[in-house]
Amino acid sequence: MTKLQNFSKGIIKENPVLVLVLGTCPTLATSTSVESALGMGIAATVVLLCSNIVISLLRKIIPDKVRIPCYIVLIAGFVTMVQMLVKAFAPALDQSLGIYLPLIVVNCIILGRAEMFANKNGVFDSALDALGMGAGFTLTLCLMGTLREVFGSGTFLGMPIPVLSDNKISILTMAPGGFFIFGLLIAAVNKFGKHKPKKSDFGCEGCPSAEICGKAECGKEGA
Amino acid sequence: MTKLIIILLSAVFINNYVLSRFLGICPFLGVSKKLDSATGMSIAVIFVMLMSTAVTYPIQMYVLNPNGLGYLQTIVFILVIAALVQLVEIVLKRYIPSLHKSLGVYLPLITTNCAVLGVTILNIDEGYTFLEAMVNSLGSGLGFFLAMVMFSGVRSKLEGADIPKSFKGLPITLIAASITSLSFMGFGGVIENMFA
Numbered sequence: 001m002t003k004l005q006n007f008s009k010g011i012i013k014e015n016p017v018l019v020l021v022l023g024t025c026p027t028l029a030t031s032t033s034v035e036s037a038l039g040m041g042i043a044a045t046v047v048l049l050c051s052n053i054v055i056s057l058l059r060k061i062i063p064d065k066v067r068i069p070c071y072i073v074l075i076a077g078f079v080t081m082v083q084m085l086v087k088a089f090a091p092a093l094d095q096s097l098g099i100y101l102p103l104i105v106v107n108c109i110i111l112g113r114a115e116m117f118a119n120k121n122g123v124f125d126s127a128l129d130a131l132g133m134g135a136g137f138t139l140t141l142c143l144m145g146t147l148r149e150v151f152g153s154g155t156f157l158g159m160p161i162p163v164l165s166d167n168k169i170s171i172l173t174m175a176p177g178g179f180f181i182f183g184l185l186i187a188a189v190n191k192f193g194k195h196k197p198k199k200s201d202f203g204c205e206g207c208p209s210a211e212i213c214g215k216a217e218c219g220k221e222g223a
Numbered sequence: 224m225t226k227l228i229i230i231l232l233s234a235v236f237i238n239n240y241v242l243s244r245f246l247g248i249c250p251f252l253g254v255s256k257k258l259d260s261a262t263g264m265s266i267a268v269i270f271v272m273l274m275s276t277a278v279t280y281p282i283q284m285y286v287l288n289p290n291g292l293g294y295l296q297t298i299v300f301i302l303v304i305a306a307l308v309q310l311v312e313i314v315l316k317r318y319i320p321s322l323h324k325s326l327g328v329y330l331p332l333i334t335t336n337c338a339v340l341g342v343t344i345l346n347i348d349e350g351y352t353f354l355e356a357m358v359n360s361l362g363s364g365l366g367f368f369l370a371m372v373m374f375s376g377v378r379s380k381l382e383g384a385d386i387p388k389s390f391k392g393l394p395i396t397l398i399a400a401s402i403t404s405l406s407f408m409g410f411g412g413v414i415e416n417m418f419a
Binding site for chain 1: 242243244245246247248249252294295296297298301302305336337340341344345348387388389390391392393394395396397398400401402404405407408
């Protein structure tokens with residue numbers, strides 16, 4: 001796989017949200033407006049980039065048996081740094097992201113990329129992978145944020161849009177609208193996506209806890 | 224007492240973790256296909272939420288805050304939860320094997336469940352007392368249970384439905400979740416006015 005593919009696969013072919021279906025919680029929760037979607041995307045990308053680089057550097061030092069706890073500690077450390085930076089320089093963003101900022105720790109995308117890519121590949125490739133996945137995550141969040149903000153509140157980045165601001169569908173900015181738009185987007189990807197994802201790349205099996213979860217149910221579904 | 228009841232009821236119905244706060248979506252979509260696994264997972268979540276609140280709340284109040292280490296919250300909480308889940312699993316395996324058999328598979332999964340970390344952080348952010356924090360955790364767990372059980376019912380109806388090809392699988396599940404969440408919006412404002 002070339003360097004360029006390492007970067008670009010995260011944006012469309014292996015889009016973490018729409019194709020791998022990871023990190024659904026922050027996607028649904030922070031896509032109520034473009035601004036918070038963008039903020040969440042960038043914060044998660046920074047954490048993903050740092051964690052992928054460090055985990056890739058340490059991949060020969062961390063013993064295999066305790067790798068997951070090690071990754072979690074590293075990721076939590078980076079999340080704390082990002083949290084402090086956002087609090088200091090973008091307090092408004094901190095307000096709008098609220099609880100979801102510390103919850104980047106348990107975002108499956110980050111642990112998933114550490115487990116699936118960074119612990120097997122070199123530093124440069126891992127950084128490219130992180131940037132690509134982060135870009136895919138951010139773009140998807142922004143797409144959902146745009147749809148929900150334009151049709152739900154009739155604004156774009158806070159600026160009112162002439163006709164739509166008088167005919168807004170407020171339910172789209174609330175919880176049911178989030179599920180609905182996300183469902184429609186995935187259906188659209190299923191319909192128009194040229195690259196059919198391999199089964200092993202899909203859903204549960206891409207998740208870092210798939211092994212344990214498989215015992216429960218996902219494995220049986222094969223989804 | 225009234226405040227405790229309000230906290231409990233609003234955690235279950237209004238601020239439902241899955242359907243209005245979007246926490247714990249992965250198990251909600253992944254394990255809700257059958258009623259018994261949905262129930263097992265939810266009971267494990269209630270249990271872990273209560274345990275981890277009981278441990279993390281005193282840590283934040285009596286260890287981190289007095290020493291000015293509040294910024295270590297995220298990293299300490301996730302480690303405490305992960306260690307606690309492991310410990311619970313070992314204890315259950317040794318002393319109550321029957322319970323371990325039914326809940327065991329769900330326990331490790333909960334470590335990386337954002338609902339558990341979410342509830343412990345929210346308890347601190349909301350400035351609850353210890354008792355209020357425990358009641359909020361119980362309510363959040365019960366809300367999760369309610370959403371899971373309701374949704375597994377919805378999904379069993381979906382099985383036989385004739386769905387357009389591109390909507391099969393996840394998309395239709397999300398649309399169904401959207402409608403389930405719509406039904407929960409009906410509770411908005413009810414609890415506050417009940418005691419007013």
